[in-house]
Amino acid sequence: xxxxxxxxxxxxxxxxxxxxxxxxxxxxxxxxxxxxxxxxxxxxxxxxxxxxxxxxxxxxxxxxxxxxxxxxxxxxxxxxxxxxxxxxxxxxxxxxxxxxxxxxxxxxxxxxxxxxxxxxxxxxxxxxxxxxxxxxxxxxxxxxxxxxxxxxxxxxxxxxxxxxxxxxxxxxxxxxxxxxxxxxxxxxxxxxxxxxxxxxxxxxxxxxxxxxxxxxxxxxxxxxxxxxxxxxxxxxxxxxxxxxxxxxxxxxxxxxxxxxxxxxxxxxxxxxxxxxxxxxxxxxxxxxxxxxxxxxxxxxxxxxxxxxxxxxxxxxxxxxxxxxxxxxxxxxxxxxxxx
Ligand code: PHE
Numbered sequence: 001x002x003x004x005x006x007x008x009x010x011x012x013x014x015x016x017x018x019x020x021x022x023x024x025x026x027x028x029x030x031x032x033x034x035x036x037x038x039x040x041x042x043x044x045x046x047x048x049x050x051x052x053x054x055x056x057x058x059x060x061x062x063x064x065x066x067x068x069x070x071x072x073x074x075x076x077x078x079x080x081x082x083x084x085x086x087x088x089x090x091x092x093x094x095x096x097x098x099x100x101x102x103x104x105x106x107x108x109x110x111x112x113x114x115x116x117x118x119x120x121x122x123x124x125x126x127x128x129x130x131x132x133x134x135x136x137x138x139x140x141x142x143x144x145x146x147x148x149x150x151x152x153x154x155x156x157x158x159x160x161x162x163x164x165x166x167x168x169x170x171x172x173x174x175x176x177x178x179x180x181x182x183x184x185x186x187x188x189x190x191x192x193x194x195x196x197x198x199x200x201x202x203x204x205x206x207x208x209x210x211x212x213x214x215x216x217x218x219x220x221x222x223x224x225x226x227x228x229x230x231x232x233x234x235x236x237x238x239x240x241x242x243x244x245x246x247x248x249x250x251x252x253x254x255x256x257x258x259x260x261x262x263x264x265x266x267x268x269x270x271x272x273x274x275x276x277x278x279x280x281x282x283x284x285x286x287x288x289x290x291x292x293x294x295x296x297x298x299x300x301x302x303x304x305x306x307x308x309x310x311x312x313x314x315x316x317x318x319x320x321x322x323x324x325x326x327x328x329x330x331x332x333x334x335x336x337x338x339x
Contacts, residue, residue: 001042001049001057008038009064016071022079029072039065109339110209110328113316114191117211120235121189124228126213129188131174133195137164139173143295144252152251157197159206167195171212172252175288175307178214179296184303185217191312202324209312216288216298216305222255225285225306229259233282236319237264244279253286253307264318273318280318283310 012032019025031037043061046054107115118128137160146152159167174190190212198204215224226245233241241264245257260281263274270276285308290300313325320339322328327335 001045001053002060004042005039005057005060005064008032008042009067012038012068013071016075019075019079022076022083025072025075025079033065033068033072039068106336106339108328108336109316109320109322110312112339113319114209114211114312117232117236117312117315118189118191120232121213124231125187127188129174129178129190130192131168131171131177131190133168133193134161135166135168135173137166139176140166140168140170143176143292144172145289145291146251150251159195159197168192169196170194170309171210172307172309174212175214175252175292176296179216179293179298184298184305185215186305187215187217189213200326202326205313205325205329207329208325211310211312213285213308214288214305215307216293216303218303220287220304220306222287222306225287225308228306229283229285229308233261236315237261240267242268245285248284248286250284250286252289252292253284254289256284256286259283259285259308265321282315282318283308285309 012028016025016028019028033039039061043058046057046061049057122128140158141147141150141153158169161167171190171192171194174188174192178186178188178190192210192212193207194210195207198206200206213228215228226243230243233243240262242262244260244262246260248256248258250256258281260279262268263271263278263280265271265273266278268278270278274280285306288305288307293300293303293305313328316322316328317325
């Protein structure tokens, strides 16, 4: 019996050495030391020993059990440490791997261009005024010297809401609103959305944007208009840019002009963008018509003024080399990401 016990111990110690994980170790513990384990089974057979041997064998069995338990404890600690070591190794984080780039929102090209233009005019001492997109027919047309049946009404195909109310076709009614509530000197720009029932194509959209300018004071001349627009064009399109006034007609300005800038792409040589003329039309302008001043209670014998109106969409497209106005309104992320 003694030999059998010693053999169990030897076998168990050897077997334990060969174990590599905690599950195996637990299995081993049950098999060796558990209720149905080898050691227990041997001890059960103690009844058949002569009485004087029993305490000796009993003691030996207990010593073996203790020794095995101690060895098991040690092995458990070893395996736990090894398992932790292995986990730490597997879970290491490579801090040099580049992170995920978050997608940042950006300003729309129209907003960027508007911000830039506002900076330029603020720098020349202009204030910013705004007016409603849903407007009185009288402010959009009558007050601007465009009476009922005037041919200019046809040019600006209008979305009417009822007989007296419409979606403004230009930002010029903000001139009227400003002059009705503020006396000269006046020096404002009015950016905003405008509407015309145009068919959509690469250069037309029923919704687009204008920036109106209005200066009213004593002794304002066409020279002031030319000077302001010159500074503006140079800041937007580059210092070598030239401006050119062509005679034109608007009911609310007299005299009136259309204003061209020298093509920034070909520098006046002629290219596809300027239709080989070297010039690009960017705005309408003129001296505020005396009838418009009178409508607003400003004496045209004392005061004079100039006004201009430009298409923000067109200037944005020129500046960024965009060849289709629809891109500005479709909000395709692939397009917007480029700005
Ligand atoms: N309102 C004109 C348009 O929409 C532009 C303009 C504004 C012309 C001011 C002259 C003066 O075409």
